[in-house]
């Protein structure tokens with residue numbers, strides 16, 4: 001049986017609580033519950049996406065406002081820092097309406113999922129990081145997904161109005177739901193989880 005590293009276990013335990021917040025849409029809590037049920041079983045094929053990108057340098061700045069807090073966000077920030085080089089990094093280069101230079105201005109950190117600290121294919125648990133004044137492209141994907149926002153920032157779904165769910169709030173995307181996010185004056189960080197295999 002695959003053994004789970006302590007830093008991964010610590011992040012999963014904290015994230016699980018944050019995804020059960022009443023501030024999330026009920027369906028978001030529902031998809032997260034199924035993700036964390038699958039995560040009870042460790043699974044890792046050892047693949048690591050260890051290339052770093054320019055926006056990785058913004059991680060400390062994004063976490064700094066709450067990393068010392070006695071809160072779930074503070075604990076999550078410290079857990080992300082403790083993952084360090086085990087985080088798998090990737091960037092989105094497809095989609096429309098991304099701000100100029102958005103490719104260098106964002107990065108996605110995979111914790112549980114392909115190329116992440118626990119590389120697996122049945123779920124994804126990770127985060128998106130954007131530098132200030134960045135708009136992520138409109139995108140959609142077959143898996144259902146939930147986000148929890150850690151910083152000021154806004155989301156948009158299905159071409160609707162931009163909205164700020166508040167720190168600790170989030171969104172739920174049904175399958176193939178177009179969505180985007182954008183940062184304001186400060187770096188943006190949101191964690192997400194997806195069910196990437198629909199077999200139960």
Ligand SMILES: [Fe+2]
Pocket residue numbers: 141145179
């Ligand atoms: Fe997404």
